[in-house]
Amino acid sequence: MRQVGYARVSTTDQNLDLQQIALRAAGCVRIYTDEGISGANFERPGLAAVLDELRPGDTFVVWRLDRLGRSLVDLIKLISELGERRIEFRSLSEAIDTSSSGGRLLFHLLAAMAEFERSLISERTRAGMAAARARGRQIGRRPALTGEQRREARLALANGSASVETIAEKHGIHPRTLLRVLKVDVAGQEAAR
The missing domain is CATH 3.40.50.1390 (Resolvase, N-terminal catalytic domain)
Incomplete structure (x- = not known):
């Protein structure tokens, strides 16, 4: 050995x-x-x-x-x-x-102590998030675009007045992010129908 x-x-x-x-x-x-x-x-x-x-x-x-x-x-x-x-x-x-x-x-x-510590951290995190929600705070990352910015982007793409790259650059986001946000909007609208 x-x-x-x-x-x-x-x-x-x-x-x-x-x-x-x-x-x-x-x-x-x-x-x-x-x-x-x-x-x-x-x-x-x-x-x-x-x-x-x-x-x-x-x-x-x-x-x-x-x-x-x-x-x-x-x-x-x-x-x-x-x-x-x-x-x-x-x-x-x-x-x-x-x-x-x-x-x-x-x-x-x-x-066992490490597992107990992980459980306590998890409980505290959930309690903190619940308290923040109760105070009206949004949990997680801020949306990449506001509702108004998403509407403007969809309109500009629909009438051909701007490209995905141009709109993304204007808002300081990556073109893939813009497409993902707009795709989520479309999926949400379809689910609401």
């Missing part, structure tokens, strides 16, 4: 030495690194390389969970995907080791 390590620092001013020493002491045969890349971004060359190298039976080792990523939801997803590939996970500082029953328990507790 191989142990493969991963270390990351957010800025090039920071040093990877402490992490690499700890990973080597833990028995890592290879260590992949990323420098100057935020933990919020899961698109990292070093991380992609280590995930590509890992094989069933390997253990993926990090010094601390925050070196792998900041989002608990993304961490849980990644560690679950590793488990599906029969790759164990180990975080040295938090003493998480999915090859042990205690480590798996801790991981599942973290996963």
